[in-house]
Amino acid sequence: MTGPAPLRAVVADDHALVRSGVVGVLEGGGLEVVGEASDGHEAVEQALQHRPDVVVMDVRMPRMDGIEGTRRLRRLAEPPQVLVLTTFDLDEYVFRALEAGAAGFLLKDAAPDRLVDAVRVVATGEALLAPVVTRRLIERYLQAPAPVAGPDPAADLSPREREVWQLVAQGLSNTEIAAALVVTEATVKAHVTRLLAKLGVRDRVQAVVRAYESGLVRPGKAG
Structure with missing residues (x-):
């Protein structure tokens, strides 16, 4: 085979x-x-x-x-x-x-x-x-006008999903997140899929932006 x-x-x-x-x-x-x-x-x-x-x-x-x-x-x-x-x-x-x-x-x-x-x-x-690029990208995004305020989907996240969100915001891949949390990569993928849906964003880059906007991660602290 x-x-x-x-x-x-x-x-x-x-x-x-x-x-x-x-x-x-x-x-x-x-x-x-x-x-x-x-x-x-x-x-x-x-x-x-x-x-x-x-x-x-x-x-x-x-x-x-x-x-x-x-x-x-x-x-x-x-x-x-x-x-x-x-x-x-x-x-x-x-x-x-x-x-x-x-x-x-x-x-x-x-x-x-x-x-x-x-x-x-x-x-x-x-x-x-790359983590250094993620930091600079987010700091640039944060200089743009703030979006219209609305319901905070982060309130629906489980503790594990918030933990995954923070690691995504640091620029880690699914493989690296799996190693950090001592879980399988398939488990991480499932968490990320649910995370993106709950945050109402289309991809990981937007999820990182939301992490900075929410205060979960602060500029200069990721990576």
Whole structure:
């Protein structure tokens, strides 16, 4: 009997040495790298040819940068998830990448196992942000006008759901939350699904925003 097919990835980075390093990490983690690209245009071509689950995308690249590449990938009939991997944690790149449709944003100084885990996380459709990026993202969101006040769905959360919410707000993946709470990943997924429904938000990023708005987590304390 054979197990499930490995996740398929395309790696886009204009530096060949960096690109080969990322490829080595992903393949060492049991993923299948089906294509490589040196810019966003090539990333789209590789995605059309190989139909990967995830494209690991650098930001600053010639001809077409990773932001525009992400935008075009997400417009495909069968769009892959996009994990932005960069040395730059500037707010401009975070917001532009998320607006373009990226599911995750990770810095290149992340540990190899963190990168592999991030690809697996975004492949499932979950959002993933490096903790330092999460903090800056939320602080930026909190500068926007406050939403109209309404019923507080957080009042319906169980103690465990509030605990999961706090860990989500710190930028932890389901795997990391499961390890922290000593429960299965399936249990965490169930908690997160109920949490999002009770909070009335569409994804983890919005759940993090609500955590800051509610005072559950304060700027500078997450991560």
